[in-house]
Amino acid sequence: MSDQKLTIGEKLSPGPGVRSLVITGARIVASAPSVATATETADARVADVVIVDGVVTDLTASEAPSDAQVIDADGLILLPGFVDLHTHLREPGREDAETICSGSRAAAVGGYTAILAMANTTPVTDTAEAAERILDLGRACGLVDVQPIGAVTHDLAGGTLAELGLMHRSRARVNVFSDDGRCVADARVMRRALEYIRSFGGVVSQHSQDPALAGPNACCHEGELSGRLGLPGWPAVAESVIIARDVQLARHTGSRVHVAHVSTAEGVDVIRWAKAQGIAVTAEVTPHHLALTTERLAAYDPVFKVNPPLRPIEDVQAVRSALADGTIDAVATDHAPHARHDKEHAFEDAAFGMLGLETALSVVASVMVEGGLFGWSDLARVMSSAPAGIAGLADHGRPIVPGEPANLVLVDPAAAITVDRSSSQSLSRNNPWHGEQFRAAVHTTILRGRVTAAEGAPAAC
């Protein structure tokens, strides 16, 4: 085992001779099995982790190969690598806003080892060929496992089904389908999609928003502030009615529904009820819906224009509680990069979305762990094992024990960072967290034994 500590350069190149890595002194956190019950003392132990050829081989440093590179993880927390169910990579079509490579770099810096790439690119990911191309571009970059999401309907138009089965049978093994950005509003189409994908265990990730209730110009949570600001409103009920319909369709079809970016207390209530009935429904929440409220829109800054919109504090508290009690299964970023000029329109005309990959851990740790709502093992569940399970990614979100793939993230719980949008790996700058301070930050990300990012810098891809 080499005494020499890793320098960035060494970390970043796998190097022909470097086949093993040892992480010393980390507090190892396993995903809590379900709901927040484990205590910090029970769910963590300090140990060393030896990684050889991409696999965890031992939990004692003395067993490491002599040439293993060392990461001194004293004071750091080791978690399974994060899995993002909801990333917009913009390639193909808008490579000025993000590419699969730039998004992969941002993901690696954010502690992610797998991301699911949303289908709303140009062209849309609605064929096996399109899905395989995204898979291949992700592999060529190699910093994170890029798993394509397939469209539910052809060209996201909400009409005819996309080639769901061919996408699933392709090399990309597409398992998650979504028309995200658009709701599958037609109940008949939604029913058929659910029935069709049941045979291979697929899941529809639904953007739950009734377009008849949230008009084409809606851009602000409907409430007192939208009334004062004169912004077309977006009622909470537009979300909950679709969730209510979809969980009934899930029950009827025996298929799985995943609710993307839940943002309202009403939506949470429906999901909680459906889970109590044993309906196969899962749900995600974004870091921004856990932390930011409608008031951010008061100055009409389009950086805070996002779909679904930022909600009032009552909804924020409801999604926090739901994440803690397991009603909401996972955190997903809805990382949505946009070129500057697409955000520099009047608020109603500007593009929807905000960045999220690089800041997710810091935000979730701040709100949920430092906020006392749950522990690190729960964070590991909602950011890693639960989303990996929903997406069917067998190599991610695994326990940190010998024999498991070394997809890992080291978190510094006391890093004390200030977010600077200009230092982002994303090609875009629509970062709602610019200037915000956080205690916890991602330290090092490891994908199959290779360091893909360290202290904010990604490896070459």
Added chain:
Amino acid sequence: MSDSTASATATMPRHLLSIADLDADLIRTLLDTATQMQDVQRREVKKIPTLRGRTVINLFFEDSTRTRSSFEIAGKWMSADTINITGKGSSTSKGESLRDTVMTIDAMGVDALVMRHSASGAAHQVAGWVDAHVINAGDGTHEHPTQALLDAYTMEQRIGGLAGKHVVIVGDLTHSRVFRSNVLSLRMLGADVTVVAPVTLMPSGIRAWSEADGFALSNDLDPILTGDRGVDALMMLRVQKERMSGGYFPTAREYTVGYGLTRPRLQRLVADHPDVVICHPGPMNRGLEISADAADAAQSLILDQVAAGVAVRMSVLYHLLAGAKGGAA
């Protein structure tokens, strides 16, 4: 009528984006100056040198006749170089960004941008980008501050100070920037305000808003018009017929019966309150929200509002552009 001590110490904001940028003293200052400006309006030679050498751009992304011409005349009478730029609002992300459009104009070295846009908050955003003073001439369904100032000015000319007066605003509140600006200015000036509309034309969350800002709500017009509180001023808002297709109300007839200032309603109102005044920001839908009898009644201030528009906008241009440098009208 003015509290000159308070006016002297109040500071005009750099931009006029919202009535919320002002306070009661600043509104008083603007209205007092408008009185002086109205003297200019009555002169044979309507020209003062106050803004000579200043450039005012009227940047209208949305159609307007009275507001744009009112600002143009105001600027010209004060010897500013005024230029009108009109264009369709950039409603898609494909065109030039709003920022690029206004930065291009700002780079020419203009002093003021008088801006109208179909999107709420547009003037607010532009004020953060440009060096020029920005005057909001209407942003979507958000605000139209100079309209509220001219409304206050016109009403005061006829019925005196607004403190303690009861002003009733009726119509499509949801889509009205006139309502949003007026409810702020009228409350600052001490008026009691009641707003009346069917529930579907009331902005979401208006109950909490009305409680916070101290104005009353009603879905029923007649009890307000005949109530013990009396009515000093009635402000009818334009109702766009296309709202029917949005399901906001069933038919024009039903709206008129419920909320229009019809001839019988006018007669009863004038009988009860002979000194009542009637305002409408225009353009009117005669026969929908206001009957021809009401629009042309002796109690109607509608043309006075238009006349006051020029004087009030002269006052705003003066205080934003010349005021800081100590110029005099």
